Amino acid sequence: MTVLTKRDVQALMADYDSDPVAALTAALRVVLDRPDGDWTGLVKAAGFGCAQRIRLQAADPSALDELLIDLNETRTVDQPSRP
Numbered sequence: 001m002t003v004l005t006k007r008d009v010q011a012l013m014a015d016y017d018s019d020p021v022a023a024l025t026a027a028l029r030v031v032l033d034r035p036d037g038d039w040t041g042l043v044k045a046a047g048f049g050c051a052q053r054i055r056l057q058a059a060d061p062s063a064l065d066e067l068l069i070d071l072n073e074t075r076t077v078d079q080p081s082r083p
Contacts, residue, residue, distance in 0.1 A: 002031055004075040012071060020064045024071070031076050046077045 055063035
């Protein structure tokens with residue numbers, strides 16, 4: 001997994017208001033090392049809980065905002081441990 005650079009975060013913040021899903025997709029592509037990933041696949045690969053995945057897939061504004069805040073603060077996503 002990769003961490004967002006300052007430049008990645010700046011692009012995320014600059015693009016978020018005009019198209020939040022596209023901005024978050026670009027950021028998730030970086031952190032998940034999936035440069036060609038689509039929104040649905042990236043949300044699934046990120047390992048979010050079921051409720052959060054559903055909200056993100058529905059483009060719920062509060063869920064998108066929460067992900068934006070997490071990516072801005074931590075510059076990555078927490079993935080569950082794999083056995």
